[in-house]
Amino acid sequence: MKVTPVTPPRPLDVTAVFPQLAPLARTATRLHPRPGAPTWYDSSIGGPLLWPADEPWPHCEGPHVVDGVNPALSPADVRLERRIRAASHGRDLTPRERQTLERIRPPQKFPVRVAVRPYDGPMAMLPVAQLYARDVPDLRTPEGTDLLQVLWCPFDHPIMPRTVLFWRSAATVTDVLATPPEPPAMQFDSYLPEPCLLHPEQVTEYPDHLELSAELQEQLRQWSVPQAAEEDMDPWTYYDCVLSSAPGWKVGGWPAWDSTDPVPRPCPECGTEMDLLLTIATFEEGDDEGRSWSPSEDPTAGPSPGSDHFDLDRPTAVQIGSGYRQQLHVCPAAPEHPHTESMT
Numbered sequence: 001m002k003v004t005p006v007t008p009p010r011p012l013d014v015t016a017v018f019p020q021l022a023p024l025a026r027t028a029t030r031l032h033p034r035p036g037a038p039t040w041y042d043s044s045i046g047g048p049l050l051w052p053a054d055e056p057w058p059h060c061e062g063p064h065v066v067d068g069v070n071p072a073l074s075p076a077d078v079r080l081e082r083r084i085r086a087a088s089h090g091r092d093l094t095p096r097e098r099q100t101l102e103r104i105r106p107p108q109k110f111p112v113r114v115a116v117r118p119y120d121g122p123m124a125m126l127p128v129a130q131l132y133a134r135d136v137p138d139l140r141t142p143e144g145t146d147l148l149q150v151l152w153c154p155f156d157h158p159i160m161p162r163t164v165l166f167w168r169s170a171a172t173v174t175d176v177l178a179t180p181p182e183p184p185a186m187q188f189d190s191y192l193p194e195p196c197l198l199h200p201e202q203v204t205e206y207p208d209h210l211e212l213s214a215e216l217q218e219q220l221r222q223w224s225v226p227q228a229a230e231e232d233m234d235p236w237t238y239y240d241c242v243l244s245s246a247p248g249w250k251v252g253g254w255p256a257w258d259s260t261d262p263v264p265r266p267c268p269e270c271g272t273e274m275d276l277l278l279t280i281a282t283f284e285e286g287d288d289e290g291r292s293w294s295p296s297e298d299p300t301a302g303p304s305p306g307s308d309h310f311d312l313d314r315p316t317a318v319q320i321g322s323g324y325r326q327q328l329h330v331c332p333a334a335p336e337h338p339h340t341e342s343m344t
Contacts, residue, residue, distance in 0.1 A: 017223070034199065
């Protein structure tokens with residue numbers, strides 16, 4: 001029997017120790033993506049979009065640069081490679097499978113010569129997420145809409161994929177685009193999300209310690225908490241990793257600031273401070289210090305496409321940079337205003 005992912009309770013109520021945090025609490029919806037076969041009518045990561053047949057599919061004008069180290073594979077070849085890896089789990093590759101994999105990724109001769117060249121022409125964008133408001137409690141949609149669709153260009157611009165957002169009313173889409181265009185190549189195969197169904201769960205989060213007042217930061221720093229000592233963490237790290245914000249794909253909540261300091265994010269159109277909309281995560285469970293967020297799981301989960309076994313930490317196969325998060329921010333006053341992106 002499948003078990004719906006459920007986040008364990010936090011080891012302690014941090015607001016009982018620091019009441020100043022209570023007004024700063026926000027809810028976030030962890031998406032808990034798991035490989036599946038989503039349809040147009042499902043909330044999903046990497047699944048098909050409920051896209052009107054008479055509406056142009058978004059393309060990115062570029063630039064699109066590939067190099068001579070990482071092969072720029074097509075989505076079709078990446079899907080084929082993942083199917084072969086999953087099907088051959090626990091056994092040797094057949095000669096035909098080995099031949100196909102060598103065609104997709106020819107053996108490289110060393111030293112590798114780096115040849116940077118642009119990829120000409122507009123690039124069809126790839127589906128990243130489709131989120132129905134009925135499934136995601138923290139998804140705040142503009143008036144008259146109930147569906148968010150996120151796509152991206154599978155090339156860095158300049159250090160992460162460029163995203164586009166579409167808000168729409170699902171009821172208005174009566175004729176669906178059955179076969180959307182796909183890009184001829186991708187900079188990295190990890191920019192092709194594996195189709196995943198979602199298991200949304202709402203959790204409570206608090207700001208990263210860097211977003212707190214200087215006084216509260218100092219109180220946290222001097223906090224003597226036995227749980228932190230048991231985990232061999234200083235109080236700030238324990239707070240950020242265990243009590244602050246959840247790892248993984250999520251909607252809403254507080255942003256993470258692992259690799260950069262917090263910066264103001266005014267709406268480019270009206271100046272309103274922007275809210276976190278969507279976190280696109282490399283890892284679902286975070287680093288070793290954040291494993292307390294690991295949910296209960298389905299023990300019967302099968303092989304994960306693209307890996308030798310089902311990897312609960314990377315079910316979407318997406319990787320941002322060397323293992324970061326891509327965060328999308330929107331204007332709370334008008335979500336249809338231009339959004340911004342950050343990598344943390």
